[in-house]
Amino acid sequence: MGPLIANGYIDPAWNNVIALLVGIAFGYILEASGFSSSRKLAGVFYGYDFVVLRVFMTAVMVAMIGLIYFSYMGWIDLGEIFILPTFMTSIIVGGIIMGLGFVLGGYCPGTSFTGVAIGKLDAVFFTGGLYLGIFIFSMIFPWVEKIYYGGEQGPVTVMETFGISRGLFAFLFVIATLMAFFVASIVKKKVKNIEL
Amino acid sequence: MQTIKEDRSNQYINPYFGGVLLGLLLLITIFITGRGLGASGAVKSTVVATVERVAPAYAQDHGYLKKFISDDQHPMNNWLVFETVGIFIGAFLSGLFAGRVKKFRVEHSPKISVKTRIIFATLGGMLFGFGSQFGRGCTSGAALSGTATFATAGLLSMAMIFGGGYLFAYFFRKLWI
Amino acid sequence: MNKTYFFPIVLIVILGIGALFLPESTYTEEVSPDQLFLEINDPSRFVTTEQVARAIIEGDPTILIVDTRSSDQYKAFYLPGSVNIPLEELVDSTGKINEKWENYLGIEGMYTAFYSNGDVCADQVWVLCTRLGIKNLFVMKGGLNYWVETILRPKPPAQTAPSEEFALYDFRKGASMYFGGGGAIEVETQIAEPITPIRKKKKRVISGGC
Numbered sequence: 001m002g003p004l005i006a007n008g009y010i011d012p013a014w015n016n017v018i019a020l021l022v023g024i025a026f027g028y029i030l031e032a033s034g035f036s037s038s039r040k041l042a043g044v045f046y047g048y049d050f051v052v053l054r055v056f057m058t059a060v061m062v063a064m065i066g067l068i069y070f071s072y073m074g075w076i077d078l079g080e081i082f083i084l085p086t087f088m089t090s091i092i093v094g095g096i097i098m099g100l101g102f103v104l105g106g107y108c109p110g111t112s113f114t115g116v117a118i119g120k121l122d123a124v125f126f127t128g129g130l131y132l133g134i135f136i137f138s139m140i141f142p143w144v145e146k147i148y149y150g151g152e153q154g155p156v157t158v159m160e161t162f163g164i165s166r167g168l169f170a171f172l173f174v175i176a177t178l179m180a181f182f183v184a185s186i187v188k189k190k191v192k193n194i195e196l
Numbered sequence: 197m198q199t200i201k202e203d204r205s206n207q208y209i210n211p212y213f214g215g216v217l218l219g220l221l222l223l224i225t226i227f228i229t230g231r232g233l234g235a236s237g238a239v240k241s242t243v244v245a246t247v248e249r250v251a252p253a254y255a256q257d258h259g260y261l262k263k264f265i266s267d268d269q270h271p272m273n274n275w276l277v278f279e280t281v282g283i284f285i286g287a288f289l290s291g292l293f294a295g296r297v298k299k300f301r302v303e304h305s306p307k308i309s310v311k312t313r314i315i316f317a318t319l320g321g322m323l324f325g326f327g328s329q330f331g332r333g334c335t336s337g338a339a340l341s342g343t344a345t346f347a348t349a350g351l352l353s354m355a356m357i358f359g360g361g362y363l364f365a366y367f368f369r370k371l372w373i
Numbered sequence: 374m375n376k377t378y379f380f381p382i383v384l385i386v387i388l389g390i391g392a393l394f395l396p397e398s399t400y401t402e403e404v405s406p407d408q409l410f411l412e413i414n415d416p417s418r419f420v421t422t423e424q425v426a427r428a429i430i431e432g433d434p435t436i437l438i439v440d441t442r443s444s445d446q447y448k449a450f451y452l453p454g455s456v457n458i459p460l461e462e463l464v465d466s467t468g469k470i471n472e473k474w475e476n477y478l479g480i481e482g483m484y485t486a487f488y489s490n491g492d493v494c495a496d497q498v499w500v501l502c503t504r505l506g507i508k509n510l511f512v513m514k515g516g517l518n519y520w521v522e523t524i525l526r527p528k529p530p531a532q533t534a535p536s537e538e539f540a541l542y543d544f545r546k547g548a549s550m551y552f553g554g555g556g557a558i559e560v561e562t563q564i565a566e567p568i569t570p571i572r573k574k575k576k577r578v579i580s581g582g583c
Contacts, residue, residue: 003230010228016278022225023282026233029221031290033214038303042372045365051211056340058215059222061385063344066223068392082231084332084342084349091352094330097323099360103368105320109328110235110336113283118291121302122317129321130239136322137329138243141260148330161348167393169346174389178382
């Protein structure tokens, strides 16, 4: 059955409409969870607010388990979904830079959009920064091209990388997530409460 | 007699509940479209579109932007851009119902000035934008959606972004606490 | 930790354990048996030898002719422009179409006609492919045996036959000359190389990313 559009159940002309609707739901959920506040977001790095951890890990966990069950019921062909291709070096470099950007700016692209929507000026500047950052990247691309393509492995799945089954990965992720929540609760109690 | 309007602006939904909703949304999105969510891609499309408009020769010559220019479709006419427009709308609605839509304000820790916050927000954005190209996405696209679809790149991206954050957090703690 | 979280946590752990032990489904999308039954009983899948001959002569790029016999038989004699997909090599061990044929079978917009010596073998290939959801598939009725009778060595109709039969005979005569018929089935007079259409599989590519 799924993915529905690729298998012809839904006309591809609806693609952008679906994108819009998905985005509205996405934005609503993010903002309602508190992701429009840069101070709440940065809290995960300092222990005073773990909303990022809780929402993020729960979401991945639910989606992952959902996909496994959907696949088992024959509702989706997991071989047809888009798998982000691995570029080892590039992703490591990019991730660390993004981490720094996250700590300095207190936002990530999706959440900065939610901040803009409710009138947070710092989110506006963050978004402007995003634009500049990407623009600068495109300008110096020839010099970093090798890093950009470094460690190319193609669309690799964790099953292939670690040699475990999908179910095992999902199960381990569930356990890791629950443990992380437990640790987070303890840390939060110990850290000085920040008035947001 | 005065009726005090309840200030709900600090009330957010339970994060676990929000996570479940987000996870279900992600699941449904993958079920329908075969791909996950995203965010930084829309900004990239904006860069491509504006550069192409302002200096088309530059865009054609430069290896990176050229990759995203196709002859028959405007660079802004893609899934992510529409999704991003949706994000603005959805967030606005949520903020509206919660009383969080107010005039423009800068959110900052009381320990730093507005100017400092703005400078670092811009700087953070630039770094994040720059890094997102290497990372093939941001937290929403690469980390969230990637890991949910069992992509190694997703897991790696998630580890590196948050790892990187923790790595640098101590040095910039004055910004937040 | 909060008591209200007790049930959700138990639930997710149970689901997680379930996911752990769920078998990896070898999910092959198949046409339902009822649908398949209907399609098998529909005779419109048969095409005549004349239709196949016309397709080859006109060089219609949207029509693919497939020889479903073994490769030895194919080498001995084949219809010009046809591709050899032997029945034994059609599907792989998981029941999906063998990757070898992904440039030929299942391409959107292509019409495919299977043939074999009779039509049993071709029909079997037709059933397998239809079951896997491939559309626009046909079988040449009578197969190569009938091809020889009608195209290569057409018999003139009786004098009292209706004019359509004469028109058909004229077409067959023309086709016979095109295909080098007139008695001997000689490979040498055929076109040397089968024109293999290499149409890149235009599946709806799912793109994604940030």
